[in-house]
Amino acid sequence: MSRKTLSEGSALVVGGSGGMGAIICRTLAEAGSDIALTYRGNRERADQVAEQIRGSGRTVSVHQLDIANADSVAAVCAQIAADGRRLHTVVMASGSDIKQPLIRHLTPEDWRAVLDADVNGFFNVLHHTLPLLKAGGGGSYVHLSSCGIKRWPHGDVLSVGPKACIDSLLQGVAKEEGRHGVRANSVGVGVIETGIFLRLKAEGVFDEKWCSAALKNLCLKRFGQPQEIADAVLYLAAADYVTGQTIMVDGGYTV
Numbered sequence: 628m629s630r631k632t633l634s635e636g637s638a639l640v641v642g643g644s645g646g647m648g649a650i651i652c653r654t655l656a657e658a659g660s661d662i663a664l665t666y667r668g669n670r671e672r673a674d675q676v677a678e679q680i681r682g683s684g685r686t687v688s689v690h691q692l693d694i695a696n697a698d699s700v701a702a703v704c705a706q707i708a709a710d711g712r713r714l715h716t717v718v719m720a721s722g723s724d725i726k727q728p729l730i731r732h733l734t735p736e737d738w739r740a741v742l743d744a745d746v747n748g749f750f751n752v753l754h755h756t757l758p759l760l761k762a763g764g765g766g767s768y769v770h771l772s773s774c775g776i777k778r779w780p781h782g783d784v785l786s787v788g789p790k791a792c793i794d795s796l797l798q799g800v801a802k803e804e805g806r807h808g809v810r811a812n813s814v815g816v817g818v819i820e821t822g823i824f825l826r827l828k829a830e831g832v833f834d835e836k837w838c839s840a841a842l843k844n845l846c847l848k849r850f851g852q853p854q855e856i857a858d859a860v861l862y863l864a865a866a867d868y869v870t871g872q873t874i875m876v877d878g879g880y881t882v
Contacts, residue, residue, distance in 0.1 A: 694749065820851065
């Protein structure tokens with residue numbers, strides 16, 4: 628497919644060392660963007676992704692980041708600002724490594740832990756990056772959300788609940804900051820063959836019965852690939868007249 632191109636400057640990919648994040652980093656770099664990618668614990672993996680991007684001729688920086696720590700977010704954003712390149716895109720590709728409890732089995736402690744890590748963590752990123760986007764004349768937020776915000780998936784409260792909150796916050800950003808050229812959108816992610824899905828499948832949480840039932844709910848009778856999410860992220864990063872939207876990349880789960 629023909630790929631969109633991005634304006635000069637950098638994209639910050641929070642969680643860029645992950646399975647989905649790495650492909651997003653490479654896709655944005657191929658579209659002409661320099662990359663600032665973050666990792667939480669796996670520096671080796673982050674360096675591997677960075678080396679692949681450098682091989683394509685783009686500039687890349689690697690940052691250790693715990694988004695739940697406001698000081699950590701502030702320090703990374705200060706480093707990005709100091710490099711002198713315009714920040715044009717912020718991609719939220721990180722998330723807690725969650726289990727699949729029903730709401731009635733969810734403990735207040737587990738609920739608070741995920742909200743603190745994901746929702747409050749996102750707000751930390753928003754708080755420190757919004758001035759950078761505005762200073763550069765505008766830009767784009769792209770959040771990896773969940774198709775479950777439109778059709779509830781069994782046992783996915785720890786993914787859908789926090790992501791729905793972030794989506795709502797981003798709609799507010801779209802409304803308030805559009806006059807400054809800042810756009811805010813989400814990708815409603817379906818079952819993608821990477822990351823947590825593969826881990827839970829290997830653990831037997833997503834067994835053959837689960838996979839068969841899931842496929843029956845899809846218009847397209849297959850699970851998605853990470854590149855298909857990255858293509859949607861690139862579209863939203865470059866689509867200058869799209870804001871406040873959630874694009875479902877879910878094989879038709881929400882139809």
